[in-house]
Amino acid sequence: MTTALITGASSGIGTVYARRLAARSHDLVLVARATDRLNKLAEELRTAHDVTIEVITADLTDTAQLNLVAERLRADPPIDILVNNAGAGLSGGFANANPVALENLLRLNSLAPTLLTAAVLGGMLKRGHGSIVNIASALAILPEYADGIYAATKSYVLTMSQSLNAEVGQQGIYVQAVLPAATRTEIYERSGGDISKVPDVMEVDDLVDAALIGFDRKELVTLPPVPEEADWNAFEQARMVLARGFMNAKPAERYRS
Ligand SMILES: NC(=O)c1ccc[n+]([C@@H]2O[C@H](COP(=O)([O-])OP(=O)(O)OC[C@H]3O[C@@H](n4cnc5c(N)ncnc54)[C@H](OP(=O)(O)O)[C@@H]3O)[C@@H](O)[C@H]2O)c1
Incomplete structure (x- = not known):
């Protein structure tokens, strides 16, 4: 039996x-x-699948409560799969941003997955296996499509996943970044939006089933709605062209006069 810890499991x-x-x-x-909501879900799943379910109530923007979850990630029975999923949006842009709301969004969307990953990683490396699934967003690579810092919090999650894979991907640790686009959940209403105004919304069951196919295939980056895998590969190749460009000790010709 293996154990998975899922943040944001209540909806x-x-x-x-x-x-x-x-x-x-x-x-x-x-x-x-x-x-x-967690207890109700736990009861449903125990009955349906005869599995053991623990529930941890935690506000991941709160350092002490986040630490409780991190402690569980270091404890037994060991966690084999961490799904960093909890997240939120924030309506409004920078101009009228409330600093506390900005800080809490960074804590929830970026800091929590970072510290939870750090908490689980040591044990996974010792055991020689483990999976870390990070729910980022299509906005991670399309920041022009959203106001404020939401997209930036998600590009952090994508970059963190890529860095983590580069560091431990050859040591038995599987890392996946999932980039959903619009998906029918409570996130829009929670952040003052209206999902009925959003075009091309994916149903949440379809999104997760697609993400799990990516998981089974051990994809680093899973983009459920994108029809052509080749489009992502072309994006990555363009990045590697830039990487070659960065390997120059002198400024490029166009910056010399
Ligand atoms: N739906 C989309 O269109 C979409 C697109 C791209 C990416 N995503 C990402 O997908 C992930 C899941 O979101 P969702 O769409 O499923 O939205 P959702 O239905 O609103 O679920 C968000 C989950 O995060 C939890 N959460 C929120 N604030 C929290 C806090 N302070 N501490 C602990 N848990 C907290 C919520 O539970 P409680 O309220 O019980 O704490 C809930 O379980 C997020 O990371 C989101 O950014 C969603």
Whole structure:
């Protein structure tokens, strides 16, 4: 038996991950703030799949509560799969931004996955295996499509996943960044948006099922709605062309006069 810890399991993408991973016979640790919703889901999954489910109520923007989750990630039974999924949006741009709201978004979307990954990684490396799934966003590579810092928090998650893969991908650790585009969950209403105004919304079951196919194929980056895998490969190749360009000790000719 293996155990998966899912943050943000009380609704949307996290709830579907919990259902799918329980159906694959993983024991689960469910994390979010809404204890009632987590307990209800835990009961549903114990009954349906005969798996062990722990519930941790935690606000991941709070350092002490985040540390509780990090402690569980270092404890036994060991966590084999960490799904860094909890996240939120923030309406409004920079101009009227509330600094506390900005800080909390960074804590939830970027700091929490960082510290939870750091907490689980040592044990995974000792055991020689483990999977870390990070739910980023299509906005990670399309920042012009959103106001404020949401896209930046998600490009951080993508870059963190790529860095982590470069560091430990050859040591038995599988890292996946999932980049959903618009998906039907509570995230829009929670951040003051209206999902009925969003075109081309994917159903959440479809999103997670596609992400799990990417997981089974050990993709580093999974882009469920993008029709052609070759488009991502071309994007990566363009990045490597730039990488060659950075390997110059002198400024480029156009910056010399
Ligand atoms: N839906 C989309 O269109 C879309 C697109 C791209 C990326 N994503 C990403 O997908 C992930 C899941 O979002 P979703 O769409 O499933 O939205 P959702 O239905 O609103 O779910 C968000 C989850 O995060 C938890 N959460 C929020 N604030 C938290 C906090 N302070 N501490 C702990 N948990 C917290 C929520 O639980 P509690 O309220 O119980 O704490 C909930 O379980 C997010 O990282 C989001 O950025 C979503």
